Amino acid sequence: MDTRTYPNRLGPWGWIGGGRWGFERYLYALHRLTGLGLLAYFLLHIFVTSARVFGPESWARSMARVTGPLFTWGEYLVFAAFAFHAVNGIRLALVELGFAVGRPIEPVYPYATSVGRQRPLALAMLVIAGVIAIWGGYNFLLAD
Amino acid sequence: MADTLKQVVFRLRRFEPGKDAAPHWEDYRIEATPGMTVLDGLWKVKEQHAPTLAWRSSCRMGICGSCGMLINGRPRLACNTQLTELGTDVIAVGPLPNFGIIKDLVPDLVPMFETHRDLMPYLIREDVKEQDDPTGEYWQSPHELEQYLQFSYCIKCGCCMAACPTVATDPAYAGPMPLGQAHRYNSDTRDGGFAERRKVLEGGRGPWRCHFAGECSQVCPKGVDPAKAIQLMKRDLVVDLLRLHRRRPAAAVAPTPCGKRKDNIPAAPARTAGATAK
Amino acid sequence: MRDRTLWTWHLFAGVVILVFLGLHMTIMHLDGTVRVFNPAPGEPIGWDNVAARMQSWFFAVTYVVLLGAALYHGLYGFRNILLELNPGAGLRRLVNVGLSLAGLALFVFGAWVALAAPGAFARMGG
Numbered sequence: 001m002d003t004r005t006y007p008n009r010l011g012p013w014g015w016i017g018g019g020r021w022g023f024e025r026y027l028y029a030l031h032r033l034t035g036l037g038l039l040a041y042f043l044l045h046i047f048v049t050s051a052r053v054f055g056p057e058s059w060a061r062s063m064a065r066v067t068g069p070l071f072t073w074g075e076y077l078v079f080a081a082f083a084f085h086a087v088n089g090i091r092l093a094l095v096e097l098g099f100a101v102g103r104p105i106e107p108v109y110p111y112a113t114s115v116g117r118q119r120p121l122a123l124a125m126l127v128i129a130g131v132i133a134i135w136g137g138y139n140f141l142l143a144d
Numbered sequence: 145m146a147d148t149l150k151q152v153v154f155r156l157r158r159f160e161p162g163k164d165a166a167p168h169w170e171d172y173r174i175e176a177t178p179g180m181t182v183l184d185g186l187w188k189v190k191e192q193h194a195p196t197l198a199w200r201s202s203c204r205m206g207i208c209g210s211c212g213m214l215i216n217g218r219p220r221l222a223c224n225t226q227l228t229e230l231g232t233d234v235i236a237v238g239p240l241p242n243f244g245i246i247k248d249l250v251p252d253l254v255p256m257f258e259t260h261r262d263l264m265p266y267l268i269r270e271d272v273k274e275q276d277d278p279t280g281e282y283w284q285s286p287h288e289l290e291q292y293l294q295f296s297y298c299i300k301c302g303c304c305m306a307a308c309p310t311v312a313t314d315p316a317y318a319g320p321m322p323l324g325q326a327h328r329y330n331s332d333t334r335d336g337g338f339a340e341r342r343k344v345l346e347g348g349r350g351p352w353r354c355h356f357a358g359e360c361s362q363v364c365p366k367g368v369d370p371a372k373a374i375q376l377m378k379r380d381l382v383v384d385l386l387r388l389h390r391r392r393p394a395a396a397v398a399p400t401p402c403g404k405r406k407d408n409i410p411a412a413p414a415r416t417a418g419a420t421a422k
Numbered sequence: 423m424r425d426r427t428l429w430t431w432h433l434f435a436g437v438v439i440l441v442f443l444g445l446h447m448t449i450m451h452l453d454g455t456v457r458v459f460n461p462a463p464g465e466p467i468g469w470d471n472v473a474a475r476m477q478s479w480f481f482a483v484t485y486v487v488l489l490g491a492a493l494y495h496g497l498y499g500f501r502n503i504l505l506e507l508n509p510g511a512g513l514r515r516l517v518n519v520g521l522s523l524a525g526l527a528l529f530v531f532g533a534w535v536a537l538a539a540p541g542a543f544a545r546m547g548g
Contacts, residue, residue: 005244005252006159006167012507014242014312024358025309031355032503039496046489046528050535052476053542056469063467079451082443089436095356097433098379104294104331107367114372115358135452142454143465314506352429353506381426 024115027122031088034081041078076140083132091118091125152176152227154189156197157214157238159245167245169236170194176227182215182235183222186249199249206365209299212306213249214238219303221365240306253302259318260300263326263344268337269394282334282395295328295373297366304360304370316348320360323351324370327377336394342381351377428498435495442488476539485536490529497525 016029051062094100100121101114151173159167172193174185183201190197201211204223211222215237216230227235243251269275304320305311311319318326326345329335345351351374361371383389405411449459450466459481462470475481504517 004161005246006161008167008239008241008243008245008251009315010241010312012313015309022358022362024356028309028355028357032499035496035499036503039500042492042496043528046532046535050531052472053535053538055542055546056473059469059472075451079447082447086440086444090440092356093433093436096354096375096378097382098376101372101375104291104369104372104376106290107294107297107369109367111364111367111369113358113361113364113367113369114375115361135455136447139452139454310506314508316508317506347425348505350425352425353502378429382430385426385430 022115024122027088031085031092034085037081038078038085041074072140076137079136079140080133083136084129087125087129087132091121094121150176151233152185153234154185155234155236156186156189156194156249158194158197158248160196161247167238171234180227181223182213182220182225182227182230182237183211185227185235186222186237197249198247207299209301212240212251212301212303214240214306219306219363221301221303224365240302242306242308242311243302251302255315256302256305256319256321257300259349260322260325263318263322264337264341265322265325265329267329267332267335268340269334270336271397274397278397280397280400283398284333284395288333288395291333292328292331295324295331295368295370298325298328298368298370299366301365303363303365304368307359307363309357309359310353310355314348314353317353318345318349318351320354320370320374323354323377324368324373327373327380330377330380333392334395338380338384338391342384345381351381354378432495432498435491435498438487438491439495442484443492445484446488473543476543479540482536482539486533489532489536493525493529493532497521 015032016025048062048066051058091100095114095118100118102112102117105112152175154172154174155169156172157167158164158170172189174188174192176185181204183204186197186199186201199211199213199222201223202208203210206221206224209221212219213222215222215225216232216235219240222237237249239245239249240251243253243256246252267275298321300321302321304324308317308320310317323345326341330338330341354371354374356371356375358371361369364370384391445458448456453460453466459475460466460471461474462468464470501517501521505514509517
């Protein structure tokens with residue numbers, strides 16, 4: 001049966017267009033965003049820090065290129081992104097290996113899902129990530 | 145009591161293939177009665193305003209899985225959704241996203257069913273003769289039943305596929321329903337087809353594109369929790385890769401009881417089909 | 423089943439990064455409260471501290487490990503995002519091959535920087 005259908009896939013909007021359903025979808029979108037940000041920073045970081053092999057003057061030149069408030073704030077953003085990505089990553093590693101999702105159960109309404117089961121873990125991880133981000137922020141202010 | 149009836153607006157996504165270039169929203173005003181579900185509302189709209197409106201429904205009691213739709217931005221079963229539960233005066237109903245639209249509220253579920261079939265959602269065993277012509281039951285304890293029972297409640301409504309962010313972009317990904325059902329059979333002790341299903345789960349099809357957004361389990365109307373099934377499947381596959389745990393062979397056939405019957409119990413009727421037929 | 427293997431390595435690399443990048447972040451960005459591996463006074467990125475770490479073989483080796491793990495973990499994640507956008511067969515191959523080559527090239531360069539550090543430092547006169 002050849003049924004020509006009108007395409008209706010959500011596309012990348014489906015990655016963030018969850019809205020009112022559950023906050024794990026936002027964690028998933030943020031995890032992707034921070035991952036991309038960290039990757040971009042990392043690739044540049046390899047080149048910026050390679051200058052040290054050529055001596056103190058080369059190092060100073062390289063560092064001069066990345067000074068200024070924009071770079072300082074940018075670096076803090078990278079630190080905060082790392083805090084979130086690492087801690088959420090621990091949660092994802094645990095969950096995706098089948099820990100913290102609970103055992104198969106008889107579904108009795110209102111249903112207790114694996115998402116609900118790991119919710120305390122997700123909240124605890126967010127708190128830990130927040131603490132680390134604040135700790136790093138305090139350090140950045142100290143340095144300034 | 146006519147004076148307690150409320151007016152609600154059903155905002156429906158209409159699409160007539162061959163006539164419309166693209167789907168568009170249309171509003172229909174109907175009176176809401178107490179206990180009215182979205183499905184009841186659709187019937188009223190069809191009766192009073194839009195005789196050509198098309199959708200799928202059957203049992204109207206949340207067990208057949210036909211009436212999955214996008215209701216107020218969330219995939220739900222229309223028959224299971226009370227208007228009062230939604231709490232809005234405008235009820236926006238569209239077809240399930242991530243499937244092609246055949247007409248109006250009718251999604252094309254064929255790709256999902258084809259993927260489901262490719263993952264072999266049936267018992268695979270070496271003793272094919274026994275399966276075709278059973279001589280007895282398979283042994284299974286209540287604990288073993290519990291390992292897959294939850295996932296067997298799936299009614300194939302497609303709500304999970306509509307909610308999944310990966311299905312939203314990637315047609316190669318199998319999706320929560322087929323993967324959940326593959327795990328339902330992998331974790332059934334009567335099944336011996338793990339190695340065969342593993343082959344089908346290679347590449348972009350398998351559970352590796354799941355990143356636990358958890359939306360599938362949030363929207364599942366039967367509490368099947370496909371997200372849990374997929375994470376448990378990943379665990380099974382990694383344990384298999386690292387050879388940490390050998391899989392047990394498929395459950396054995398329980399021999400038919402052949403002890404002496406008590407005198408006051410009548411004999412069982414004679415078998416009329418199969419290998420041991422009289 | 424290749425994807426299964428790649429994914430398992432992705433998780434393992436994540437754990438490695440957690441340890442080593444965690445250490446790196448502590449050295450660089452938590453020096454006000456927890457000062458480790460910053461023997462000289464002043465900023466962690468000041469030449470004195472950078473030079474101190476350049477002499478150490480511990481850092482040379484762990485930087486290479488961190489580099490490999492981070493490149494694999496990051497590029498595998500990026501590859502997944504790109505492939506989930508459903509490119510055609512040709513683009514798919516380009517993504518797989520291109521990212522693998524880019525990763526390899528960056529690893530070779532970065533590993534050279536890390537492993538050349540102690541020797542370069544010695545040649546600079548210490």
